[in-house]
Amino acid sequence: MRNSRFRAFDIPNSLLLRFPVRCRECEERMYVSLVRAMEISRATKTRRLERSVHGSGRGSTGSES
DSSP: EOOOOOOGGGGGHHHHTTEEEOOTOOEEEEEEHHHHHHHHHHHHHHHHHHHHHOOSSSSOOOOOO
């Protein structure tokens, strides 16, 4: 799961503390609770940080000149 872009038609759900997320496998968009959305956001930030520290692995030889 990852957070999905917030759109104007999401406002009624946000008033109910439900926020849009998207499945990474099937790309289906759905709504989850505020707590779950925050967990997903935290996990996504951690994943990005790990990629920036370790590199994306694309085209990297592992040595710098």
